[in-house]
Amino acid sequence: MKIWRWNINGIFYALTVAFLLCACKTTEEKKKEKQQTLLKIHLEKTRDDKPDQADVPVYRARPVVIHIDTKEILNNIDILGASVVDVQGGFGIRLAFDNHGKHVLENLTAMNAGKHLVIYAAWPEVRWLAAPMITRRMGNAELIFTPDATREEADQIVLGINNIAKKVAKGRWP
Numbered sequence: 001m002k003i004w005r006w007n008i009n010g011i012f013y014a015l016t017v018a019f020l021l022c023a024c025k026t027t028e029e030k031k032k033e034k035q036q037t038l039l040k041i042h043l044e045k046t047r048d049d050k051p052d053q054a055d056v057p058v059y060r061a062r063p064v065v066i067h068i069d070t071k072e073i074l075n076n077i078d079i080l081g082a083s084v085v086d087v088q089g090g091f092g093i094r095l096a097f098d099n100h101g102k103h104v105l106e107n108l109t110a111m112n113a114g115k116h117l118v119i120y121a122a123w124p125e126v127r128w129l130a131a132p133m134i135t136r137r138m139g140n141a142e143l144i145f146t147p148d149a150t151r152e153e154a155d156q157i158v159l160g161i162n163n164i165a166k167k168v169a170k171g172r173w174p
Contacts, residue, residue, distance in 0.1 A: 037076075037156070038164075039075060039076055039121050040075045041072055041143075042071075042073065042118045042120065043068065043115065044066050044116040045067055052070050052071060054068060058128040058129075058131040059148045060148055074101050074104055074105065076161065078101030079095055081096045081161075082096070082158045082162055084155055084158050087146060093129075093146075094142060095142060101141065102139070106137060109134045115134050116133050116134065130148060
């Protein structure tokens with residue numbers, strides 16, 4: 001009888017350990033699925049003291065203050081997906097836009113050469129990530145910029161953007 005009881009206890013112990021290991025992995029995966037990055041793209045404006053404009057600091061090491069329109073021109077709803085890409089001298093974040101985002105980006109970049117697109121992100125950290133200058137019309141539905149972030153932060157930002165993009169595609173966000 002004691003041998004049988006030991007076998008049952010051993011089997012129960014092994015199943016408990018296996019369940020806990022699976023549960024830990026599932027919890028980690030759920031944490032990644034819950035990661036969200038709020039992303040907003042604003043346009044640089046000329047200073048005219050209207051209430052819907054503000055000065056924002058971009059870049060942490062040497063902040064540059066840029067005057068922007070506080071109403072974003074693009075946000076997460078317009079983004080189909082994001083990825084971290086290799087660019088000359090490091091890495092960048094590539095944003096792919098839907099049709100609405102493509103048209104907005106194309107029209108605004110065609111009319112505002114020489115100004116900056118100012119990119120805000122909240123992923124658990126909140127900061128202004130980049131201010132790429134508009135040098136040409138962008139009609140290919142994508143924006144690549146070098147963020148003021150580490151590679152690990154960029155990976156977290158992209159993960160959060162893609163999680164929201166999946167929810168938007170399914171109609172479950174915001």
